[in-house]
Amino acid sequence: MNIHILTLFPEMFEGILQSSILKKAQEKNAVTINTINFRDFATNKHKTVDDYPYGGGNGMVLKPEPIFYAVESIPNYEKARIIMMTPQGIPYTQKKAEELKKEEHLIFLCGHYEGFDERIREHLVTDELSIGDYVLTGGELAAMVVVDSVVRLLPGVLGNQESAETDSFSSGLLEYPQYTRPEEFRTWKVPEVLLSGHHQKIEEWRKKESIKRTLQRRPDLIQAHQFDAKDQALIKTIKRELNHEN
Structure with a gap:
């Protein structure tokens, strides 16, 4: 699987991508994960990625050009699932994780400010996901959650594949109580x-x-x-x- 994450703060991913299961998955070549700072694709000398909303209102809106150009720089992006992390998205579930693990290429868009220009949603995005009914500062934390939950399901990533199959929600039910030594x-x-x-x-x-x-x-x-x-x-x-x- 190939994963690309578009973000204004790629440094936020350094720790999680170099730790635990995500690190092991990359070392096993089960997945490649790359972050792209879409500010690099801004079209003016000030590297502006946001602007005031038409019609007035509070906050700033992410411009379409940097997002489109960043996605279009990715090889074979046309075949990828392009996922917008947004409070307006459908609730993310284990069933969706099982669906996404079958894909060869995932692209995540991490928003900020008052959200995305609607043309990004209408003409680029294939999926909109939410990890809960609350608002985060940006989409990075939400993208981390989805990436982790998908990658751990890939063949060979976990030492014991049954661990993923018997996790809470994998069966549609919560997991039973677990015990270990001492007796x-x-x-x-x-x-x-x-x-x-x-x-x-x-x-x-x-x-x-x-x-x-x-x-x-x-x-x-x-x-x-x-x-x-x-x-x-x-x-x-x-x-x-x-x-x-x-």
């Missing part, structure tokens, strides 16, 4: 079933705990998930147990 800490013990060595019972316990945690913390995910008859019966049992606890 007992400050009188708090690991559930007996996890020490039993009985794989079927362990899987059943994990499935139940995953559904239980999702019911407690994100019931909206339960409503959106497709369950078979066996799991629907399990949900009814868990609800009765939760009502009894309360």
